[in-house]
Amino acid sequence: MHGRASKVLLFLSGLGPAVLTAGWAWRTLPGLKDFGVASAAAAVSSLFAQNALVFLAILVILGSRARPVERVVGLDRMSRAHRPLAAVTLCCLLVHVGLQAIRFYSLGGASMVASALLSAELWEMTMGRLALLLLFLAAASAVVGRSGRVPFRFWKPVHLLTYAAVPLGLVHALVRGTTMADMPQVVVWGIVAMAFTGAGFMRLASVLGGRDRVLCRVERVVSETHDTVSVFLEMVKGAGRLAKRRPGQFALLRLPEGRGYSEPHPFTISNAPEDKTLRFTIKRSGRFTSKIHGLSAGDRVLCQGPYGVFCADALGRSSLALIAGGVGITPFFSLLRHMKATGLVVPTVLLWANKTSADIIGREELTAMSRTMPLRVVHVLSREKFLGDPSQDGLNVSYEQGHITAEILRRYLRSDHAFYLCGPPAMQAALLKAIRTVFGLKAKRVARELFFW
Template structure:
């Protein structure tokens, strides 16, 4: 693909101190119309007269949206340049790829567990569920260091008003007000929002799980995934039945 017929960045939106969403559209969008929520794609950006190396990121938008969206956290040389991309910048996008969250809509009871920017495939699913009027029962655990890292907190709270969604924010580096470091949950706010403090563990999971027979989905750093799988096993959930995002391409 040449620079002239590449997709183009149409908007750059800062989500918080280290996370930015880029929106892009243009020619060759037809192949993205059949994408599934939770899939990812690989992008190259044209700057300084050359294309970058390819980097995979989740398509955080709902499949029904006409503009593609990726929500990217600073974690290296390439991702650190994302906030400085100018609208109009050419971008190549291959995909969509992946089987994560495949057929998730068929599950009546869903448990999503995200670590940091691992929330992005679940945002895609939830945005899709809102567009389609889904009535699945959804429990979402989102682990972050502090509330400032939870860039989509307001959107998630809004989604609890239209979906059967319970969001549990887990903050590892914040203690509940007036309680030292002891765990706490549910601060009584409306909209099915709860808060936990510390690491996501067996006790924390059991405080909110309705059933261990739900469909479980997990996305986050490898070390976080390993720790969560161990805690789920202690809860009676078979780790082998947990759908995990590994950014594996499903192309031939």
């Protein structure tokens, strides 16, 4: 369902540029061979500029975390699409400027290029230049921010200048462009302007209303394995939207930094939505997660969410195949704990890959669940031959050595299981292939969550 919804949204996003390009081609291509260099450069340049503007509006909508889009696509996918789309948008704008330079050069040489592109006489040109400048600043701020060298509170406001670039660019295009009032352009602009305004208002409402930001206090930090802890957060002033979270969803965590908060990092809420506290099970991987490991009772954490669509349809399925790699188990812990808490039980097989038995989080809890729920747990250990203890583990827990292979899939799963996969990209790619080989299921039949963007 969510895969299909994302495809529909992707199609609708591509529709604007497709309609613009088709309209442009219909009007321009028949006469293009008679154009001189200047007219041809101007025509192609306007096509790139118009598409860039549509991409820019989509970029803002993705970055705005607009709830109606988030609910069907998931914030993780929105965020992953954000960076490549930003690169495409900037490239389109550079082509636009480059072609305009060629146009003016062919009309009047270098002096005309300088006066047309740099002169302050035409206010609409100044707006275009300003939009471009803001976008470059926004892109640079994101690159610098991602490197971790500049605090979030400094680079984020610069990044938000993108919001101002859209109206500036649109006004520039409406005044300068010669085809902006033609059909179908005018319909596309109308839709783009409405979607942009809607996304902007939603972001503003979420910032001012604060329903998806919850101030939390660390209740306790519990060591799970040698590199993983569970952090339990108590919500200080009510749960906001987090009260209505679904199993498998994630939240953005921010730690106090200077007078504000750090950049947000996504983590799955690993306990059941019925629990009053929020539990995050976090593996140490870099700077931020190391700080999380250093938290202690009473520390403040800002939590935003819930987000994500992974596992949203799992409870309506007749049987589940949950496949996890390492800390990718967290959405499944949330789902299983929810099933346990509500008694809403779906027959489930959990295949979980780890390096060694020392990396297994919550082994006793899973074993206990496998005794009271229709749950089969298969631990697959790549660097250890471990057979478990049948007298302690019971009949529904088993151990395999190596990786999750086609052979293991065949042994424990069936094609009528609903498949859910959460683990590193290489593991996901190998398993999608194996699932297709063994059960003939295409990738779209496997719901997936990636732990980065």
